[in-house]
Amino acid sequence: MNGPLRFLCTACGKCCHGQLPLTLKDAFAYAGLFPLCMIWTPVQRGSRDFRMARELGVAVPLTGGREMVSLIVPTSFIPSTYPCPALVDGKMCGIHREKPSRCKAMPFYPYTEERYQAGYLRPRQGWECDVSEAAPIAYDGKRIVLRDDFDIEKNDLRDQVPVLRGYAEHMLKYSPTLPERLWQASLQEKGGQIVTSLSSLLTATRHPEAAEIASKQLPVLNAYAAKTSGDPKLSDFHAYYSGWAKEMEYMSHAIPRGI
Amino acid sequence: MKPMQETLVAGDSGNAYRGVCPCCSGLPFDACCRPILEGKPAPTAEAQVRSRYTAFAVKSLDHVENTHAPEIRADFNRAEAERLAEECEWENLRIHQAVEEGDTAEIEFVINVRRNGGLIIKAGRSRFRREAGQWLFVSTKPAPHLEHAQSTKINRNDPCPCGSGKKHKKCHGAAADGS
Numbered sequence: 001m002n003g004p005l006r007f008l009c010t011a012c013g014k015c016c017h018g019q020l021p022l023t024l025k026d027a028f029a030y031a032g033l034f035p036l037c038m039i040w041t042p043v044q045r046g047s048r049d050f051r052m053a054r055e056l057g058v059a060v061p062l063t064g065g066r067e068m069v070s071l072i073v074p075t076s077f078i079p080s081t082y083p084c085p086a087l088v089d090g091k092m093c094g095i096h097r098e099k100p101s102r103c104k105a106m107p108f109y110p111y112t113e114e115r116y117q118a119g120y121l122r123p124r125q126g127w128e129c130d131v132s133e134a135a136p137i138a139y140d141g142k143r144i145v146l147r148d149d150f151d152i153e154k155n156d157l158r159d160q161v162p163v164l165r166g167y168a169e170h171m172l173k174y175s176p177t178l179p180e181r182l183w184q185a186s187l188q189e190k191g192g193q194i195v196t197s198l199s200s201l202l203t204a205t206r207h208p209e210a211a212e213i214a215s216k217q218l219p220v221l222n223a224y225a226a227k228t229s230g231d232p233k234l235s236d237f238h239a240y241y242s243g244w245a246k247e248m249e250y251m252s253h254a255i256p257r258g259i
Numbered sequence: 260m261k262p263m264q265e266t267l268v269a270g271d272s273g274n275a276y277r278g279v280c281p282c283c284s285g286l287p288f289d290a291c292c293r294p295i296l297e298g299k300p301a302p303t304a305e306a307q308v309r310s311r312y313t314a315f316a317v318k319s320l321d322h323v324e325n326t327h328a329p330e331i332r333a334d335f336n337r338a339e340a341e342r343l344a345e346e347c348e349w350e351n352l353r354i355h356q357a358v359e360e361g362d363t364a365e366i367e368f369v370i371n372v373r374r375n376g377g378l379i380i381k382a383g384r385s386r387f388r389r390e391a392g393q394w395l396f397v398s399t400k401p402a403p404h405l406e407h408a409q410s411t412k413i414n415r416n417d418p419c420p421c422g423s424g425k426k427h428k429k430c431h432g433a434a435a436d437g438s
């Protein structure tokens with residue numbers, strides 16, 4: 001697949017459902033819109049994305065001197081059947097100009113090396129991306145042609161690596177069973193995930209605007225807790241939202257420490 | 260995926276502390292953890308572990324925060340602790356080993372808490388350091404012989420994961436069966 005590949009986003013909104021991976025920057029900027037958490041995804045040694053995961057993710061020591069690699073991705077944590085809260089009338093992005101860099105960089109995916117991006121230019125079932133002759137060339141000779149947004153997202157992900165590594169260190173220190181749980185997740189066929197809270201990130205990084213971010217998150221989480229209540233299929237989501245809301249409630253009142 | 264978050268110690272909203280101390284010492288609350296929560300220095304590192312557990316049970320988390328060693332105090336996720344104190348019911352604290360040497364100590368403990376009806380067992384070994392007469396929490400790790408206790412479903416007749424040698428139903432499982 002070395003020939004030129006065409007792609008144009010028609011803004012159909014079909015890919016605007018379910019979990020949305022974010023940069024830290026975007027997550028904080030949209031704390032008043034998305035229900036946030038951190039998602040850890042182990043990446044297998046030898047897999048196509050392992051190199052990128054080692055660059056953008058964290059190393060997790062296992063017993064016996066071994067090590068695994070995990071991505072930690074700030075995420076808008078939404079059931080796969082739910083639309084993005086920014087989506088208007090199921091079709092239009094309500095924050096189009098300011099949308100997260102993840103959305104601007106579509107269809108490319110920053111946790112995969114540039115030379116392996118071809119597969120992402122084939123729209124998934126139901127997506128209305130234009131890949132016809134009318135669309136501009138987006139990818140050619142294993143190089144991304146329309147690359148500004150891809151580079152912006154990638155640079156933001158590179159810049160945040162030290163913060164994520166500090167966060168991982170904190171979590172490994174205070175959640176001693178985390179490596180074991182990540183290991184279990186990595187054995188799952190579809191690739192498991194471990195979810196950790198925004199409160200743990202704000203605490204670990206001593207975020208100076210923790211209280212402000214928490215007060216923006218609180219109504220978002222309360223709204224999602226209300227939306228998901230009473231749906232047995234979404235009881236896990238409901239439990240997450242209502243538990244995190246309690247944490248954000250406390251954090252929004254907390255007096256900054258360190259004085 | 261089941262929601263699950265971890266913490267070092269966790270707490271209950273019960274009224275048990277009106278009489279007997281929630282830390283399972285068998286002593287009255289007034290003669291056990293209460294004075295420590297009110298500011299009296301814990302006489303031993305073990306007493307400090309007990310009082311920190313009790314602090315969760317009676318939702319008095321200032322005590323937990325203040326008994327972190329200064330270099331890790333800002334690591335304490337108070338918001339998560341407050342939530343756990345509210346969501347969990349205390350079943351049991353057992354101290355399996357307490358070794359004090361001068362101004363340092365290692366305490367091995369097992370905690371049973373109940374959350375949304377499910378039993379969670381936390382086993383760990385924590386290090387403490389004495390500074391100006393106060394025993395301060397320094398770090399924790401899973402207790403070695405208990406590493407798999409969290410993820411395994413325990414049978415009533417299996418040996419208790421706390422390592423006591425007794426059957427689970429006669430040991431930490433007893434409280435769980437009773438309620």
Ligand code: SF4
Pocket residue numbers: 013015016017020084085086087088092093094095096099100103
């Ligand atoms: S922010 Fe806009 S483009 Fe991104 S997922 Fe939401 S609706 Fe879609």
Ligand code: SF4
Pocket residue numbers: 008009010011012013014015016106107123127128129130
């Ligand atoms: S599915 Fe394709 S065309 Fe539709 S919004 Fe997403 S990237 Fe754009």
Ligand SMILES: [Zn+2]
Pocket residue numbers: 280281282283284288291292293309310313
């Ligand atoms: Zn007591």
Ligand SMILES: [Zn+2]
Pocket residue numbers: 419420421422423430431432
């Ligand atoms: Zn036992």
